Amino acid sequence: MLSCKEATRLLSEGQDRPLGVSEKMALELHLLMCRGCTNFGKQMDFLRQACRGYLSRRKPGEDAD
Amino acid sequence: MSEANNPLIDPAWLAEIRRDMVRFAGLQLRDETLAEDVVQEALAAALSGAREFAGRSALKTWIFAILKNKIVDQIRVKARTTNVSALSAEEESMDQTFDSLFKANAHWTPAARPSDWGDPAESLRQQRFWAVFEACLKHLPENTARVFMMREFLEFETPEVCAELSISTSNCNVILHRARNGLRRCLEKNWFVAGEQPC
Numbered sequence: 001m002l003s004c005k006e007a008t009r010l011l012s013e014g015q016d017r018p019l020g021v022s023e024k025m026a027l028e029l030h031l032l033m034c035r036g037c038t039n040f041g042k043q044m045d046f047l048r049q050a051c052r053g054y055l056s057r058r059k060p061g062e063d064a065d
Numbered sequence: 066m067s068e069a070n071n072p073l074i075d076p077a078w079l080a081e082i083r084r085d086m087v088r089f090a091g092l093q094l095r096d097e098t099l100a101e102d103v104v105q106e107a108l109a110a111a112l113s114g115a116r117e118f119a120g121r122s123a124l125k126t127w128i129f130a131i132l133k134n135k136i137v138d139q140i141r142v143k144a145r146t147t148n149v150s151a152l153s154a155e156e157e158s159m160d161q162t163f164d165s166l167f168k169a170n171a172h173w174t175p176a177a178r179p180s181d182w183g184d185p186a187e188s189l190r191q192q193r194f195w196a197v198f199e200a201c202l203k204h205l206p207e208n209t210a211r212v213f214m215m216r217e218f219l220e221f222e223t224p225e226v227c228a229e230l231s232i233s234t235s236n237c238n239v240i241l242h243r244a245r246n247g248l249r250r251c252l253e254k255n256w257f258v259a260g261e262q263p264c
Contacts, residue, residue, distance in 0.1 A: 003171030012242040016216070016223040036178035043249045046185040050198055051217035055089070055129055056122075057195050 002030040007037040011044050073121050074112070082125060083108065086132055088199070093136050093214045094143075095207045103139055107132040133219050140211065141229060147208070149230045149240075155206040159247050179249070182257050194256060201251035205244055212237065213244035 002010075007030045010023055019027065031038050083104060090100035111128040118124040152160075166177035173179075188194045202210060215226045227237040 003167075004173050005167050005171040008246065009238070009242055012245050013238055015245070016238065016241060034172075036173040039179040039181050040249075042185075043179055043182060043253075044245060046182060047245055047248055048217065049185060050189060053189050054195070054198070054218065057189070 002026045004030075004034060004037055007031070007034065008040055011037065011041045014041075015044055015048060073118060073124055078121065082128065086128070089129070089218075090132065090136055092199070092202050093211060093218070094139055095210070099139060103135045104132065107135045110135075137215075137219060137229075140215065144230050149208045149212065150232045150236050151208075153206050153208065156209055156243065159206070159209070159243055162250075163243070163246055180253060180257065182253075188256065197252065197256045201248055201255065204251060205247055209240055209244045209247070212240045213248075216241060 007027060010019060010027045013019065014027075031041065086104040086107065087097075087100050090103050091097055094100050094103065107128065111131045116127070118127065166174060168174050182188075202214070205213065212226055212230065212232075215221045215229070216223060221229070223237055223241070224234065227234050230237075232240070
């Protein structure tokens, strides 16, 4: 059974490479039972979104083209 | 196209975009003078071509694409003389903090359990969020930030980041995990909890 610490590593690596079948399964089983790691995973997705959106963020007074 | 007769470019817009560029380059290079130089070069290159743009956002995208290339060039030069995998005191302390989030059985302590951030799109629409986000990025140790920003802002694939900086894949993974955890903790503390208070 995966620990939370290990789950965070897989959740981070999942942002960088496709996880293997057994990694994915262990992670999914863990997430089903763990609210903290589920939130951690959503936070990883949020970071990706924020980084991608950083340069196109709208500034005060900036008009659309 | 030249700077003088392009209707998209006015001095105020240029000054604003220049500020953004210097901030962006500074976050990655951690060297203000170098950041200024790189921005100057990128602007000169971007505005000298005879290209036409449908609008300012297309022009801005083009300018930042050139800036990203110039930043990568500088990172390559720097990488020859720095050992990215050497652990600084700051990085060691981040790792200790991370370990302290867990109980002996490697599950979250109740106080450290990551919280639900609700609808993230809501944060991304707010000006103040981006100020906190930048401050948190600036707060990351230099090498950790460099690896993270190459991955997430310059959009290199992870194996490319490792190759460019001559670090092993597992080390790359460790650094990215450290950066992401540091950043999420900083945002949790300074935005998702603190940001909602009205003062």
